[in-house]
Amino acid sequence: MKKVLLILALSFSVLLATVGCNSDNTLKIWVGSESEEFYTQKMAEYVTNYNNTHDEEFPYEVVVSGVDTGTAASTYLDDTEAGADIFTVAHDNLGKLVAGSSSIAPITSTTLLAQIDADNPESFKAVIKGTVDGTTYTFGVPYIAQSLVLYYNTEYVTAEQAQSWEGILTAAKTADKQALSLTGTDGYNNSFLLLATDTSDHSTSLDLYVDGVQENCFATGDDTIARLKWGQSFFLDANGAKKPSESGWEVELSDGISLSVIGGAWHFSAAQAALGDNLGITTLPTFTLTEDDAYGTAVAGTEYKSGSFADTKMFVMKKGSDRADYLQDILLFLSSQDVQEASFSAAQNLPAYKNAATEFAAFQEDTLEAQLASAQVEMFEWGIPQPFGFSSKYNTYFYSKGAPELILAILENADNAYSTDQDIYNQMLEIESIWKTGLKLD
Secondary structure: HHHHHHHHHHHHHHHHHHHHHHOEEEEEEEHHHHHHHHHHHHHHHHHHHHHHHHOOOOOOOOEEEEOOOOHHHHHHHHOOOOOEEEEEEEHHHHHHHHHHOOOOOOOOOHHHHHHHHHHOHHHHHHEEEEEEEOOOEEEEEEEEEOOEEEEEEEOOOOHHHEHHHHHHHHHHHOOOOEEOOOOOOOEEEEOOOOEEOOOOOOOOOOOOOHHHHOOOEEOOOHHHHHHHHHHHHHHOOOOOOOOOHHHHHHHHHHHHHHHHHEEEEEHHHHHHHHHHHHHHEOOEEEEEEEOOOOOOEEEEOEEEEOOOOOOOEEEEEEEEOOOOOHHHHHHHHHOHHHHHHHHHHOOEEOOOOOOOOOOHHHHHHHOOOHHHHHHHHHHHHHEOOOOOOOOOOHHHHHOOOHHHHOOOOOOHHHHHHOOHHHHHHHHHHHHHHHHOOOOOOO
């Protein structure tokens, strides 16, 4: 009997070892949910090419999974051992990933570093680095660019009207509709007024963690106050902007309740489903201060272009992996210009490489996808990368400590508490304090 039990125990140990080996043999890659099928196909292509050019088969089973890009970093940090070998994050999540001794690995391949340096604009190269123990490393590999654009209903809004909020508001009044539905009231999807800049010289007094410094935030410049005053008029107009409702922006577009929405490439399919042949796509509109909006040096007649965060999504890789060489070769492949272009054709992922607007033929085609790409690329001239990757605190302070709600309160004139210039100025002082400290003023 003891002999039988010993044999069973040994057999069970072998089974566990086999299961462990299979688990260890899996190479996991997380991408945005909309891109899972495409990158699964690309990795199958990569493995086939590897097998054809090496004396051995690729030593790992590759599993590509679709995850929410916004929460991928937090999911990985919850259990780094179970986390992916390679995963996608927006660059503003870098701070939380490299905090302390870092949970991800720096890029060390000279070939991959050279490709990153050659292919990417300076604005992207500045936000993919992190400092650990006093040394700065490149951690991210850009492969997707993104910015916000305007989706609008061409049945009611002409292409010319879509260039300004005043034009869209006129169309809304004519049709007795709402000019704009927001997709969200957070600090990203409702950033078009805060990030707006003067059309004459791209200027703004707004400062957000300039040079990665926590104290370098400024939200009370004359132009910022004036833009929010204009925004309040826009939101309080019976045909102006409206915050999200229970029905959702998709229903509001398809039912003709609202005539436009600010969104990203990830909203494209839903916008197309809502408007069909009536879908128009362009850059975010301009707006012009009136006498009622003027404040200090921001005078009536000043025109602003609505702004956007113009970002990169990037691949990062697990720290301490014994397969780092394999991972970096995969990253070299997945971030190549050819794969970026194929990703656009398959999933409308905007290429991140710096000359895509002129070198990528698909951008010149007469398609909605090309219009989406062109509008996003043009918005890079009117946007900034999210400056939150320098520290894990910045992203939290900007998005999660109440500042977006305080901005919305101004726009809606909640409880009639923001009717004067001083009221708005004081609220922006509170927001500035949150950005710097995570807390309101005492």
